[in-house]
Amino acid sequence: MITGPLLLDDIDSFPNDPAASVDSDGDGYPDAWNTGATEEQIASSELSLDVFPNYQFEWADTDQDSVGNNADNDDDGDGVLATEDALPLDASESIDTDGDGVGNNADTDDDGDGFSDAEGTDPLGR
Secondary structure (H helix, E strand, O other): OOOOOOEEHHHOOOOOOOOOOOOOOOOOOOOOOOOOHHHHHHHHHHOOOOOOOOOOOOOOOOOOOOOOOOOOOOOOOOOOOHHOOOOOOOOOOOOOOOOOOOOOOOOOOOOOOOOOOOOOOOOOOO
């Protein structure tokens, strides 16, 4: 069977995805989209392109600082170390007081007490 840009399945790293075929470093992330892949195929692909296609231990660089996320101490570039950042891949958030997965900047109930911050007398008190 031929998939992608005329690659046989035994050399196609992603035989079930028509949008990608090549993974030079074997990390599970494609080097590029196939020539001829349609916008629909790319949009429906569950894959993300490898920012470091020749280095198997890095594939993403969220803050685009040329340091891969695995080696970067601040993946989103917000000035807060990833180990101390409640949302380390969101540059607009670093604190999630109630631990609900929504950072305090976007959360309307920072403390999770059931009252919106606008209603409560102390939005960060429990």
